[in-house]
Amino acid sequence: MNEARTIKVALLGAGSVGSQVARLLLEHADDFEQRAGARIELIGIAVRDPEAPRDVELPRELLTTDVERLILSADFVVELMGGIEPARGLITRALESGADVVTANKALLAHHGPELFDLAERVGAQLYYEAAVGGAIPIIRPLRENLAGDRIDRILGIVNGTTNYILDRMHTLGDSLEESLRIATELGYAEADPTADIEGHDAQQKAAILASIAFHTHVPVERVHCEGITGVTAAQIAEAERSGHVVKLLAICERIGEAVSARVYPALVPAAHPLASVHGGNNAIFVEAAAAGPLMFYGAGAGGVQTASAVLGDLVSGARRHVLGGPGTGESMDADLPIVDFAEIRTSYQISLAVADEPGVLASIATTFADHGVSVATFEQSPADDEGRATLVIGTHEAAEGALRGLVEALTAIPAVDRVAGVLRVEGVNR
Ligand code: NAP
Numbered sequence: 001m002n003e004a005r006t007i008k009v010a011l012l013g014a015g016s017v018g019s020q021v022a023r024l025l026l027e028h029a030d031d032f033e034q035r036a037g038a039r040i041e042l043i044g045i046a047v048r049d050p051e052a053p054r055d056v057e058l059p060r061e062l063l064t065t066d067v068e069r070l071i072l073s074a075d076f077v078v079e080l081m082g083g084i085e086p087a088r089g090l091i092t093r094a095l096e097s098g099a100d101v102v103t104a105n106k107a108l109l110a111h112h113g114p115e116l117f118d119l120a121e122r123v124g125a126q127l128y129y130e131a132a133v134g135g136a137i138p139i140i141r142p143l144r145e146n147l148a149g150d151r152i153d154r155i156l157g158i159v160n161g162t163t164n165y166i167l168d169r170m171h172t173l174g175d176s177l178e179e180s181l182r183i184a185t186e187l188g189y190a191e192a193d194p195t196a197d198i199e200g201h202d203a204q205q206k207a208a209i210l211a212s213i214a215f216h217t218h219v220p221v222e223r224v225h226c227e228g229i230t231g232v233t234a235a236q237i238a239e240a241e242r243s244g245h246v247v248k249l250l251a252i253c254e255r256i257g258e259a260v261s262a263r264v265y266p267a268l269v270p271a272a273h274p275l276a277s278v279h280g281g282n283n284a285i286f287v288e289a290a291a292a293g294p295l296m297f298y299g300a301g302a303g304g305v306q307t308a309s310a311v312l313g314d315l316v317s318g319a320r321r322h323v324l325g326g327p328g329t330g331e332s333m334d335a336d337l338p339i340v341d342f343a344e345i346r347t348s349y350q351i352s353l354a355v356a357d358e359p360g361v362l363a364s365i366a367t368t369f370a371d372h373g374v375s376v377a378t379f380e381q382s383p384a385d386d387e388g389r390a391t392l393v394i395g396t397h398e399a400a401e402g403a404l405r406g407l408v409e410a411l412t413a414i415p416a417v418d419r420v421a422g423v424l425r426v427e428g429v430n431r
Contacts, residue, residue: 006039007319010074010099012046012067012090016304017104017131018080019056021311026059032312036319044070046081072097076318078311079103088112095125100322102314104131104307110205110221113212117331126321126328128314133159133206136306137299138313139285143213144329151290152214156269156428157251159206161281161301162197163229165189167247167266168279170237177232189281200228200249203264207251210285211262214253216335219262225342227265236422239352239393240268243378246276250427261340267427268350275428286428343402347425348377353392353411354418357384361416365392368414372407374399389418398431 009025011018025032025042032040042062050063064070067090071077077094079101081087087108094101095116103109109116109132120127130140134157143152158164162184169180181198184190196202204226211219229249240247245268254261269276274296278284283301288294300306321328355361369376378395399407408420 005323006041007036007075007322008041008043008073009076009078009315010044010046010070010094011042011078011080012070012087013080013082014045014047014054014056014058014063015080015082017307017311018045018078019054019058020304020308021078021080022058022062023056024305024308024312032316032319036316037323038319040315040319043073046070068093071099074099075322076315077101078315079105080311081105082107084108084111088116091116091127092119095119095123095127098123098125100126100128100318102128102311102318104129104311106132106202106205106209110208113209114218114333117333121330126318128318129209130314131307131310133157133209134283134285134297134299135161135301135303136309137283137285137297137301138310139210139297140213142297143210143287147287147289147292150292151255152287153255153290154288155210155214155251155253155285156275157203157206157210157253157285158248158275158278158283159210159251159285159301160197160200160203160249161283162190162194163200163203163249164278164283165281166198167229167232167237167249170232170234171241171246172279174234174238176234177229198228198230200226200264203249203251207253207262207264210251211253211260212333213331214287215255215260215337216332217260217337217339218333219253219260219339223262223339225263225265229266231422232266233422235391236352236424239350240424242380243268243350243393243395244271245269245426246271247424248275248278250275252427255337256340256345259338259340261342261345263342263345265425267425269428273428343400343405345401346398346431347401347427348398348429349374349396349404350424350426351394351396351408351411352421352423353394354421355390355392356416356418357388357390358416361414364414364416365394365411368410369394369396369407372403372410374403374407391421395426
């Protein structure tokens with residue numbers, strides 16, 4: 001081992017995650033020195049307002065607004081500000097100055113990952129991002145390193161704790177989506193503006209990151225089809241339970257022949273699937289690999305101190321590399337597999353229709369399914385209400401999204417069909 005030395009760390013951000021990273025680094029400096037083989041010295045913490053009150057008390061002399069100067073004195077820059085700019089510019093400057101970077105910034109990586117990875121490779125620096133997906137759960141390193149000798153066929157991820165909390169509450173307590181969201185906000189599971197979570201954008205960014213690593217192929221976030229949970233109704237949750245399923249918002253990354261797909265939507269998962277038992281705000285990533293078989297990575301997908309664990313893991317392992325030398329692990333995006341158009345994705349569906357309970361309705365619906373090449377697997381009709389309206393829940397065999405889209409349009413045009421009340425895909429079944 002080389003002579004023990006000091007590794008200088010600049011922390012950008014002291015919010016939920018950054019303040020915990022700073023606290024743990026300061027409290028456990030001796031342990032980290034032993035594990036890394038070098039003293040990990042926190043040389044400064046960039047914030048917007050050094051005087052702002054903070055949950056964690058941090059030495060005032062470490063807080064600074066001079067982020068540029070801080071970066072230039074560091075061996076490691078830990079970016080925990082979030083957002084695209086100035087994080088992107090600062091990480092670029094850090095890498096160009098020869099520093100290694102640790103970040104938890106999924107938005108930045110999903111939108112600008114390739115340019116940052118290219119830059120890191122060009123300048124011989126490392127860019128670590130374990131905390132960007134799944135918070136405390138180790139998933140980036142397992143995919144990049146432990147499973148590098150295997151072929152990943154599919155990933156089904158519950159990667160957003162807010163939406164899992166909401167859907168779980170709808171299942172366990174029978175609450176509406178609005179009520180569940182209100183409680184989630186009250187308890188701090190949802191942010192004041194929950195759009196990125198409930199519209200699926202947060203999961204979409206994570207799906208882009210996971211698919212890119214798993215398939216060694218850059219999957220741009222714009223190519224990840226995304227539907228959130230805002231359309232999920234209490235009636236659909238009840239129907240899911242009747243048919244032996246649980247509704248989960250899934251980030252799905254799939255190898256389809258010699259191509260790949262990444263998509264996000266609420267889906268029916270069989271109640272016996274391991275993902276069905278992921279409750280509350282937890283996350284889980286279910287990986288199907290050719291040789292390893294199914295693996296599940298489970299735990300806290302967010303939280304300041306939990307996420308700090310993943311950030312510090314990157315930091316200690318990066319510090320060890322500084323001490324021991326040797327090449328780092330660059331990104332391998334060389335497979336360059338084509339991305340399947342969403343219209344070609346095949347799954348089975350559960351379609352809920354609000355209809356008039358009158359003669360001939362079933363026949364016209366059955367004909368419409370047949371015309372669009374979607375075959376019916378199961379069928380359930382609720383008793384008609386006082387106004388003669390009933391709900392039909394139709395399960396289908398596998399069909400392409402394109403066919404489904406045409407079918408839904410045609411069903412809507414049938415006079416006796418009031419509306420297509422909902423469509424959920426079925427995932428987590430052998431195909
Ligand atoms: P946060 O609580 O909003 O904290 C952001 C911090 O960055 C604050 O300390 C803020 O300074 C500082 N900051 C923002 N813009 C700045 C600028 N222009 N110059 C200097 N400082 C600036 O964020 P967070 O929840 O800790 O999240 C940090 C990152 O971790 C994000 O990328 C997020 O996606 C990721 N992440 C978070 C979690 C989680 O559970 N929170 C989980 C996984 C990943 P002030 O304190 O002065 O305002």
